[in-house]
Amino acid sequence: MSRFAWVGLLLLLVVPAAPVQAQDYVDLRRVTPISGDPVRGESRSELCAACHGPAGISVVPIYPDIAGQRADYMYWQLVKFKAGETVMAAIVADLTDEDMRDLAVYYAGLPAAGPAADPAAEPTEADPPADPAVLARGEQLYLHGDPTAGIPPCQACHGEDARGHPKATEVDAAGYTPYAVYPSLRGQREAYLVSRIGEYQQGKHATLTSGLVMSGAAQHLDQASVQALATWLSSLPR
Numbered sequence: 001m002s003r004f005a006w007v008g009l010l011l012l013l014v015v016p017a018a019p020v021q022a023q024d025y026v027d028l029r030r031v032t033p034i035s036g037d038p039v040r041g042e043s044r045s046e047l048c049a050a051c052h053g054p055a056g057i058s059v060v061p062i063y064p065d066i067a068g069q070r071a072d073y074m075y076w077q078l079v080k081f082k083a084g085e086t087v088m089a090a091i092v093a094d095l096t097d098e099d100m101r102d103l104a105v106y107y108a109g110l111p112a113a114g115p116a117a118d119p120a121a122e123p124t125e126a127d128p129p130a131d132p133a134v135l136a137r138g139e140q141l142y143l144h145g146d147p148t149a150g151i152p153p154c155q156a157c158h159g160e161d162a163r164g165h166p167k168a169t170e171v172d173a174a175g176y177t178p179y180a181v182y183p184s185l186r187g188q189r190e191a192y193l194v195s196r197i198g199e200y201q202q203g204k205h206a207t208l209t210s211g212l213v214m215s216g217a218a219q220h221l222d223q224a225s226v227q228a229l230a231t232w233l234s235s236l237p238r
C-alpha cells in the first residue's frame, strides 16, 4: 500500500464520517426531454459570449464549442455547474432553471460551424497538419476501441458520426430519454477534449450518472490514445 493510501486510511479512522447524503449524484437515467425558448435564451447569452464566442464557437481552444451541442446534455451540465464545479459555477449562479433550458435550446440550435461562426475564434497561427498515423489511430479507437486494452468503442455511446448517442431521441419503456444527455464530440476543440477526458480519468464530473458512465469508459485510455482520439475528433468537419 502506498504512503498516500495509508494516510487516507488514517484519515478515515480519525475524521468523523460526514452525514450520509440521500443521494450525492443526479440520476440521468430517468430524464425526460427538456424544452426551452431559444429567443429568450439568445437574450441571456451575452454573458456567455466572452468565453464561448458570440455564436457558440469558443474564443480559446481550452473552452468548449457549444454551438450545435445537444440541448439536454448542455442543460444538465449547467445544472451540474450550479453545484459548484469549475469556472462555470460563478457564471450560472444567477441563472434560473428556465434560463438554463432556454440557453441550452438556443445554443443547440446554432450551426456548429459555418458563416455564423466567429472568425475571430479561428486560431491565429496555422495549426500544423495532424500526423496521418495519429488520425488513423484515433479513428480506429473511436470506431472499434481496443479490446485487449479494455478500451470500449466510443461510437457505441457517441454515435458513428460522433453527433451523440444513436438512441438520443428514443423514449424507453418507462417514458425516459436516458441517451439524450450523451454529448456530440464531432469537431470539438482538441485541447478541450484532451483536458476533459483527463478529468473523467481523475473521477471528476461524478455528480451526474452520465459522468460516472464516461469515467468508466475513459479508465483504460493512455495519454497517446487520448491524444489520438482528440486529434481525430477535432479534425472532423461539423
Ligand code: HEC
Residues within 6 Å of the ligand: 044, 045, 047, 048, 049, 050, 051, 052, 062, 063, 064, 065, 066, 069, 074, 075, 077, 078, 085, 086, 087, 088, 091, 092, 103, 104, 183
Ligand atoms: C469565463 C468563461 C466562461 C463563460 C463566461 C461561460 N463559460 Fe461555459 N464553460 C467555460 C469553460 C472553461 C467550460 C469547460 C468546462 C468546465 O468548466 O468544466 C465551460 C463549459 C460549458 C458547457 C459544457 C460544455 C461541454 O461540452 O461539456 C456549457 C453547456 C456551457 N459552458 C455553457 C455556458 C453558457 C450558457 C454560458 C453563459 C450563461 C457560459 N457557458 C459562460 C467557460 C465559460
Ligand code: HEC
Residues within 6 Å of the ligand: 064, 141, 142, 151, 152, 153, 154, 155, 156, 157, 158, 181, 182, 183, 184, 185, 188, 193, 196, 197, 205, 208, 210, 211, 212, 213, 214, 217, 218, 221, 229
Ligand atoms: C458507455 C457509454 C460511453 C462510452 C463507451 C464513451 N462515452 Fe464519452 N461520454 C458518455 C457520457 C454519458 C458522457 C456525458 C458525461 C457527463 O455528463 O459529464 C460522455 C462525455 C464525453 C466527453 C465530454 C464531452 C464534452 O463536450 O465535454 C468526451 C470528450 C467523451 N465522452 C469522449 C469519449 C471517448 C473518446 C470515448 C471512447 C474512448 C468515449 N467517450 C466513450 C458515455 C460514453
